Amino acid sequence: MRAAIPDISAAIMSTVKALHEEGARNILVEDIYPVACMAIVITAASKDASGDTDPLDSDGCVKLVDDLSRLHNSILKEQVVAFAQKYSDDLSISLVETYSIRRDLMTNPQKYGFKYGTESMLRCRRSTWAIQDR
Structure with a gap:
């Protein structure tokens, strides 16, 4: 996937x-x-019904998926900067960096008046991919 x-x-x-x-x-x-911080992704990373998951980071997000997201954003930023330099005479292009804002919102929901961040108001069950109200 990284490639x-x-x-x-x-x-x-x-x-x-x-x-x-x-x-x-x-x-x-x-x-x-x-x-990587979305409840459905955390659930999808679950290996079995016991709840064991792929390694999570300190915020409870799936580390591998988060690493890939960060890599994508880094490469995209480089490409946007290069494109902006190449066409600077007739183009205004900006990269809207929402990753850190959204991650903070998802991992610190109480700070913004929310109850849930990385977990859903509805619990996802991997075995059947059903969603149940809790």
Whole structure:
């Protein structure tokens, strides 16, 4: 999966290039949000019914998925900067970095007046992929 990250970022930039070629001059590119902290991803990382999961980080997010998200965002940022420099004479392009804002919201929900962050109001069960109210 790690090897595919540069291709994913390149595909996004290919779309940006196509937009520019069609006349777009003001472009916003958004980074990927912290999917590793989503309840469904944490549940999907579960190995068995006992609840054992792939390694979680200190915030309770799936470490491998988070590492891939951060790698993607880093590569995407480099590509946006390079594109902006190449077309600086007629283009305004910005990377909207929402990852850290969203991660803080998901891992510190009480700080923002929410009850749930990395866990869902509805519990996901991996065995049947059913969602039940709790």
